[in-house]
Amino acid sequence: MSHPARLASRGRFRIGAIGAVLSAAALLTGCGAFPEASGASESPGSDETTTVRYQGWASQVGFNELAEDLGYFDNVELEWVGNTISGPQDIQSVATNQIDVGGAFNGAVVKLAATGAPITPVIAYYGADSENYHGYYVLEGSPIRSARDLIGKKIGVNTLGAHHEFIIREWLAQQGLTKDEIAQVELVVVPPVNTEQALRQGQIDAGTLGSVFRDTALDRGGIRPLFTDESLFGSFSYGTQIFRNDFIEQNPEAVADYVQGVSRAIRWAQTTPREEVIEKFREIIESRGRNESTEFIEHWKSTGVGNSGGVIDEKEIQIWIDWLVRNGELAEGQLTASDVFTNEFVPYANGTLDPASGPNGEEVEAR
Known part of the structure; x- marks a missing residue:
């Protein structure tokens, strides 16, 4: 789904250098100066690079890692500091200056922003669509048929305070359960690799399954x-990557370069045949020497990102602000979406690239 090019209003900061950076990027685009999808690129007018620290996910390829492999960064060098299994932990590590960029479910991002943490979401990086989604499963013979049947039952999720907790509670609310009734549905942390087994052995009553874990469980049947x-x-983007505001203020060119590179990598994955994307992911995993399996990425189907190149839609933030207000975790009017995020670095939002174009501004066929 394309999104009209626009700049989000900002309440947190204003960086004078950003306009010049983006104008220069637009000029380069007009001259066809985006790098091709192979080989490293040189920083225009500067040999200096800025190191951006990040956490990865085992056996997966982040869009920042894809961008680096495709040669989409000009003056950014990634520094992998280890892996995480939790979005909330990832963004908390950004807020405490252990890493520079991280990503999480937007509800977790909003909760962190509501505490006054000086962070800003800059690009959407994951979501759900008809091919890439998480399901909430029960055994075939389970008496659980409705939301009300889950009262007093256990649901397995990968972590608390993130995507699955919000989604489950939102669904329960949409199905008519009260706040007190929803509180009686117990969420239990179960690693995704163990969720199917825990469900089949009756350790949990329902479980969250996605990607390879969902596909293999469905192949075995019985759920x-x-x-x-x-x-x-x-089709909806559920998560964003964030930077600390001080990092943005001190390194505006690097942040602009990072976001344009990640955005174009997302767009590359959105417009490239699935088999080619999987092959590229496989190459990256095998070349980085982290003793990982490539089984997970063999089940990759789509980016799940709702808009071209990770443009953030205001409703993708506001819906979770409203959710927190309804649940009494945020005061009415305390926060609005425009206070939280920015699209000003995303080339498909700031006018640098047409939302209908590919990662280098080329025409692409709809997929």
Whole structure:
């Protein structure tokens, strides 16, 4: 889904250098100066690079890692400091200056911003669509058929305070359960690799399954979905990557370069045949020497990102602000979406690239 080019209003900061950086990027685009999808690129007018620290995910390829491999960064060098299994932990590490960029579910991002943490979401990086989604499953013979049947039951999720907790509670609310009734549905932390086994052995009553874990579980049979995250809002971006505001203020060129590179990598994955994307992911995993399996990425189907190149839609933030207000975790009017995020670095939002074009501004066929 394309999104009209626009700049989000900003309440947190204003960086004078950003306009010059983006104007220069637009001029380069007009001259066809975006690097091709192979080989490293040189920084225009500067040999200096800025190191951006980040955490990865085992056996997966982040869009920043893809961007680096495709040669989409001009003056950014990534520094991998280890892996994480939790979005909330990832963005907390950004806020405490352990890393420079991280990503999480937007509800977790909003909660962190509401505490006054000086962070800003700059690009959407994951979501759900008809091909890439998480389902919430029970055994085929389970008596659980509705949201009300889950009262007093256990649901396995990968971590608390993140995507699955918000989605489950949102679905329960949409199905008519009260706040007190929702509180009686117990969420239990279960690593994704163990969720299917825990469900089949009766350790949990329902479990969250996505990607390879969902596909292999469905192949074995004996489970059925109650709902999916895609069924709630359709094609929808659920998570954003964030930087600390001081990092943005001190390194505006690097942040602009990082976001344009990640944005174009997302767009590359959105417009490239699935088999080629998987092959590229496989190459990256095998070349980085972290003793990882490539089984997970063999089940990759789509980016799940709702808009071209990770443009953030205001509703993708506001819906979780409203959710926190309804649940009494945020005061009415305390925060609005325009206070939280910016699209000003995203080339498909700031006018640098047409939302219908590919990663180098080329015409692409709709997929």
